[in-house]
Amino acid sequence: MSMEDLYAKPGHLIRRAHQIVVGMFMEECAAFDLTPVQYACLVAARENPGLDATRLSHLVALDRATLGKVLDRLADKRLIRRGSSTRDRRQKTVELTHAGARLIAEVEPAVSRAQDRFLSRLPLGERRAFMSTLSRLVELNNEYSRAPLRLVANVEQE
Amino acid sequence: MSMEDLYAKPGHLIRRAHQIVVGMFMEECAAFDLTPVQYACLVAARENPGLDATRLSHLVALDRATLGKVLDRLADKRLIRRGSSTRDRRQKTVELTHAGARLIAEVEPAVSRAQDRFLSRLPLGERRAFMSTLSRLVELNNEYSRAPLRLVANVEQE
Numbered sequence: 001m002s003m004e005d006l007y008a009k010p011g012h013l014i015r016r017a018h019q020i021v022v023g024m025f026m027e028e029c030a031a032f033d034l035t036p037v038q039y040a041c042l043v044a045a046r047e048n049p050g051l052d053a054t055r056l057s058h059l060v061a062l063d064r065a066t067l068g069k070v071l072d073r074l075a076d077k078r079l080i081r082r083g084s085s086t087r088d089r090r091q092k093t094v095e096l097t098h099a100g101a102r103l104i105a106e107v108e109p110a111v112s113r114a115q116d117r118f119l120s121r122l123p124l125g126e127r128r129a130f131m132s133t134l135s136r137l138v139e140l141n142n143e144y145s146r147a148p149l150r151l152v153a154n155v156e157q158e
Numbered sequence: 159m160s161m162e163d164l165y166a167k168p169g170h171l172i173r174r175a176h177q178i179v180v181g182m183f184m185e186e187c188a189a190f191d192l193t194p195v196q197y198a199c200l201v202a203a204r205e206n207p208g209l210d211a212t213r214l215s216h217l218v219a220l221d222r223a224t225l226g227k228v229l230d231r232l233a234d235k236r237l238i239r240r241g242s243s244t245r246d247r248r249q250k251t252v253e254l255t256h257a258g259a260r261l262i263a264e265v266e267p268a269v270s271r272a273q274d275r276f277l278s279r280l281p282l283g284e285r286r287a288f289m290s291t292l293s294r295l296v297e298l299n300n301e302y303s304r305a306p307l308r309l310v311a312n313v314e315q316e
Contacts, residue, residue, distance in 0.1 A: 001201060001266055001269060001270070002201070002205065003201055003202055003205050003217065006198060006201055007307075008289075008293070009273045010179060010273060010276050010277055010289065010292070011179040011180075011183060011194055011272065011273055011276070012194075012198065013289070013292045013293060013296050014172065014175050014176050014179050014292070015176055015179075015194065015195075015219075016219055016296045016300070016303060016307065017172050017175075017176075017292060017295060017296050018172050018173055018175075018176040019219065019303040019304060019305055020295075020296065020299045020300070020302050020303045021168060021169040021172050021173075022169075022304070023302045023303050023304045024299075024302050025169060026304070027302070036169055036170075036173065037173075040164060040170065043159060043160070043161055043164055044161055047160065047161050059161065061173070061174055061177065108159055111159060112159070114169065115167045115168060115169055117302075118168050118169070118172075118295065118299065119168055119295070121295075121298050121299075122291065122294070122295070126291055129287060129291070130288065130291040130292070130295075131166075131168065131171070133280065133284055133287070133288040134168070134171045134172070134175060134288070135166070135171060136280070137175060137178075137276065137277070137279075137280070137288075138171050138174045138175050138178065140279050141178045141182075141276065141279075142174070142178070144178050144181045144182050144185070144275075145174060145177040145178045145181050146177060146180070146181045146184070147177055149165075149174065
């Protein structure tokens with residue numbers, strides 16, 4: 001396989017697309033010092049009071065090691081507070097602070113701008129077709145990810 | 159923005175697509191203990207004798223800090239050899255070893271399988287349309303990446 005072949009492969013193009021969407025997010029949200037996965041964790045914590053870290057890793061599709069670092073950073077910035085579950089003290093919980101809730105609200109317009117930018121140069125029809133195929137690909141292949149998205153809680157964790 | 163909104167955004171879907179293609183690559187290439195970016199660096203080194211690290215970072219679209227770690231790992235595995243440029247001794251060069259060249263040849267079928275798998279469940283027409291849009295998006299937005307692909311060497315480095 002030559003470099004030219006490699007440049008045309010889905011793996012290479014998706015890695016570069018990912019760098020671009022992260023770059024756009026960081027640029028639009030520069031004033032808030034927030035990464036895309038930090039933002040996803042804050043939103044998941046807001047919507048799920050008493051959330052534990054295992055469940056959070058499934059909701060945001062992040063492996064536990066990476067999630068641990070993201071949560072350390074969010075706790076350092078006082079955007080979340082960590083605790084222990086009342087049902088199982090070994091289970092660590094994640095709770096949004098007032099500062100975290102305020103930040104999500106304030107950053108929202110910048111997040112929306114970042115998300116819109118990536119597709120903005122495409123005609124509407126092509127944009128829709130691309131998003132439809134991308135959603136299907138991610139759904140069809142979810143289990144092959146090393147950090148699959150899981151919306152239904154594992155029974156043992158409940 | 160709710161979690162549901164976030165799941166439908168290009169940023170989230172592309173991050174998950176990236177996790178999936180990396181997961182498939184690692185699975186297909188498990189016997190070779192090789193990551194997608196390590197593979198890209200080896201191919202770039204094979205095609206560009208006397209390659210320096212700055213130019214390599216442009217060819218594989220990786221920031222210098224990340225590339226440094228990838229090269230450390232490849233050197234530990236004796237797949238590349240590092241040296242200094244004959245034109246400028248401050249410029250560090252990367253050279254493929256015999257073991258590196260052998261590995262690229264051996265791993266090639268597994269890499270091709272990994273790349274084909276991601277799109278394999280789509281009808282051919284949808285696959286082509288998706289790849290065409292993805293290529294355009296990456297090309298149109300290349301400059302917004304924090305590690306843009308640069309095929310033309312910077313004059314100062316020549």
